[in-house]
Amino acid sequence: MTTRPAGSIGISLGEVETPALLLDLDAFERNLKRMADAAVGAALRVRPHSKSHKCPVIALRQIDCGAVGVCCQKVSEAEAMVNGGVRDVYVCNEIVDGAKIQRLAALARQARVAVAVDHPDNVKALREAALRFGVELSAFVEVNVGMERCGVEPGEPVVALARQISGSPGLHFSGLQAYHGKAQHLLTYNERREAIESAVEKVKLTKSLLEQAGLPCEQISGSGTGTYCFELKSRVFTELQPGSYIFMDVEYGNIQGRDGGPYRDFEHSLFIYTQVMSCPSEDRVVVDAGLKAFTTEKGMPWVYGMPDVQCVGVSDEHSLLRINGSDHTFKLGDKLKLIPPHCDPTVNLHDWYVGFRENRVEALWPITARGPGY
Amino acid sequence: MTTRPAGSIGISLGEVETPALLLDLDAFERNLKRMADAAVGAALRVRPHSKSHKCPVIALRQIDCGAVGVCCQKVSEAEAMVNGGVRDVYVCNEIVDGAKIQRLAALARQARVAVAVDHPDNVKALREAALRFGVELSAFVEVNVGMERCGVEPGEPVVALARQISGSPGLHFSGLQAYHGKAQHLLTYNERREAIESAVEKVKLTKSLLEQAGLPCEQISGSGTGTYCFELKSRVFTELQPGSYIFMDVEYGNIQGRDGGPYRDFEHSLFIYTQVMSCPSEDRVVVDAGLKAFTTEKGMPWVYGMPDVQCVGVSDEHSLLRINGSDHTFKLGDKLKLIPPHCDPTVNLHDWYVGFRENRVEALWPITARGPGY
Numbered sequence: 001m002t003t004r005p006a007g008s009i010g011i012s013l014g015e016v017e018t019p020a021l022l023l024d025l026d027a028f029e030r031n032l033k034r035m036a037d038a039a040v041g042a043a044l045r046v047r048p049h050s051k052s053h054k055c056p057v058i059a060l061r062q063i064d065c066g067a068v069g070v071c072c073q074k075v076s077e078a079e080a081m082v083n084g085g086v087r088d089v090y091v092c093n094e095i096v097d098g099a100k101i102q103r104l105a106a107l108a109r110q111a112r113v114a115v116a117v118d119h120p121d122n123v124k125a126l127r128e129a130a131l132r133f134g135v136e137l138s139a140f141v142e143v144n145v146g147m148e149r150c151g152v153e154p155g156e157p158v159v160a161l162a163r164q165i166s167g168s169p170g171l172h173f174s175g176l177q178a179y180h181g182k183a184q185h186l187l188t189y190n191e192r193r194e195a196i197e198s199a200v201e202k203v204k205l206t207k208s209l210l211e212q213a214g215l216p217c218e219q220i221s222g223s224g225t226g227t228y229c230f231e232l233k234s235r236v237f238t239e240l241q242p243g244s245y246i247f248m249d250v251e252y253g254n255i256q257g258r259d260g261g262p263y264r265d266f267e268h269s270l271f272i273y274t275q276v277m278s279c280p281s282e283d284r285v286v287v288d289a290g291l292k293a294f295t296t297e298k299g300m301p302w303v304y305g306m307p308d309v310q311c312v313g314v315s316d317e318h319s320l321l322r323i324n325g326s327d328h329t330f331k332l333g334d335k336l337k338l339i340p341p342h343c344d345p346t347v348n349l350h351d352w353y354v355g356f357r358e359n360r361v362e363a364l365w366p367i368t369a370r371g372p373g374y
Numbered sequence: 375m376t377t378r379p380a381g382s383i384g385i386s387l388g389e390v391e392t393p394a395l396l397l398d399l400d401a402f403e404r405n406l407k408r409m410a411d412a413a414v415g416a417a418l419r420v421r422p423h424s425k426s427h428k429c430p431v432i433a434l435r436q437i438d439c440g441a442v443g444v445c446c447q448k449v450s451e452a453e454a455m456v457n458g459g460v461r462d463v464y465v466c467n468e469i470v471d472g473a474k475i476q477r478l479a480a481l482a483r484q485a486r487v488a489v490a491v492d493h494p495d496n497v498k499a500l501r502e503a504a505l506r507f508g509v510e511l512s513a514f515v516e517v518n519v520g521m522e523r524c525g526v527e528p529g530e531p532v533v534a535l536a537r538q539i540s541g542s543p544g545l546h547f548s549g550l551q552a553y554h555g556k557a558q559h560l561l562t563y564n565e566r567r568e569a570i571e572s573a574v575e576k577v578k579l580t581k582s583l584l585e586q587a588g589l590p591c592e593q594i595s596g597s598g599t600g601t602y603c604f605e606l607k608s609r610v611f612t613e614l615q616p617g618s619y620i621f622m623d624v625e626y627g628n629i630q631g632r633d634g635g636p637y638r639d640f641e642h643s644l645f646i647y648t649q650v651m652s653c654p655s656e657d658r659v660v661v662d663a664g665l666k667a668f669t670t671e672k673g674m675p676w677v678y679g680m681p682d683v684q685c686v687g688v689s690d691e692h693s694l695l696r697i698n699g700s701d702h703t704f705k706l707g708d709k710l711k712l713i714p715p716h717c718d719p720t721v722n723l724h725d726w727y728v729g730f731r732e733n734r735v736e737a738l739w740p741i742t743a744r745g746p747g748y
Contacts, residue, residue, distance in 0.1 A: 372723060
């Protein structure tokens, strides 16, 4: 059920209740601008992935910065984005359920709607729904460029599916979905570069076969926060789908930049605000945020601004901080910020962003696309 | 934001949208009864932990089965329980924030309210709030019986805090909070038994010192789904706080029973319903539930009823199933059930239980205590 916000506009950050999802608006806006500038410099489109933020307010800010629309992963997310004012949504994922396909087609009465496909039966179902609702759906063929999840193999299997789409009234063949998810968090710059070079080869081969078949790709869409600089230079990708760049997290904080140091293309803007609730021993402090405030499948959160204080344990409603050898002292009620291990599923736990600037709450943005996404 | 339910009452299970949180009502009711019968047999109170279900409808079902009230972990959970009709709530956790303490005291105008403490400053703050609102708060001293999280050490530190509570108008010393969280998931029956035997020794020593100081314990509260059978026989615990027993999950499914086989005191009743969305290769199937439908900090989900199909990867909106060597074949749109790795944070991702019996939807129960808990 929807929770009330953890603070109100105008209060100081220290007055925000815990645990809450904080957004540093200055850092967020610098991140927005950096990605936009990079894409403009390379004459590429940006279509940020809204699965990271799940918030139409943020989507509209991205569009203000030049984004052509947003990606979504679920029909429910696309509905929330369109309801929040976005007019161009691309569900870059397979939608196979009959009821969901109807919702997708119905949404195309209100906005430009695209979807990814990887199966001929799915193309048929999309065509029927598009005809029933009298709309056109753009369809991208998802190609497996190394992620080994959904998608058809590069080359002829893509051509066959593109031909089927192209011959389907109500559908428009728009190009390739070529996201390499596994490449995003490879440790070194060179590992990520090599992974994307391999993906680019597969895309080029496939694009060329499509052209020979008279099925040109309008868009080749993919990329993420960890690899955007490689797709930018690829001369084959036309559209970037970064999500996490607006927030960053521990998982991205752990990868290396080009110089072997930390990856610093973007700044940490997303935090979990938490409070000391128990100080049971000299070296142990317990704070009030746990698995219901952030997720830990990518490891422990970082304690912001305190590299010598480690989070060593997380349970449902608690985190345990180890302050061995630290100069920091804590008392009951102290508040601190954690950098979440993984931004997307962390955002999904919350109903509101508490946006702050210079320690004052300035924005309360509802996370209307939250939820499992049925 | 609140999502609509994934189905409606009366439809068949196969018509429920995915991913959804399913509750097998028959298995759930058998679990309710088993714990209630065990406690009655031992003449102990049951005060189930609502942090697992976050749903007043379930709390009231537990009370119908003899529970004296519920435990909560957050003030927000206690508020949701009282708003949903529960009249006896125990926040068995430390509440140190000034605003939250006021909410707790205000809640005691509507219901019996207890709270755990582990610090003298916190006792003072609770006393002031109780006096301001003209209520009595029951206070339990949390004793560290082996969990190494919150709580004071057994023995004299407990007596000092109990004495302070006892001398505080507005507060009532109710006894000990003695939960051994780390013991719940120890692999073998004997490891769990030994951990609780050690906790029981600490509790007995402390209880005896308290009695010598003229501070008798009305209740000694603790235990969980993995160890309840040991606290039951301890002759010192008076109240059990099990949470997961109504649902079970992979983490509890992985521990051993007394005979060394799987722990079968309770049945799996909680599932994530999911749908096949891509069949990219002979041995690989992708379903539409990922980290936004269940959490994986305790490992991978199980595919219910298909022990030869393994979940080998989970991302934000997808899970990858490996069907090597399995007789199962899958096609787009097939629906199946996953057993979540860890029930509490999984429930927290959803707004509704879709309760079913004999493949028909019978109940839609709102998860009103969902959220990070500020």
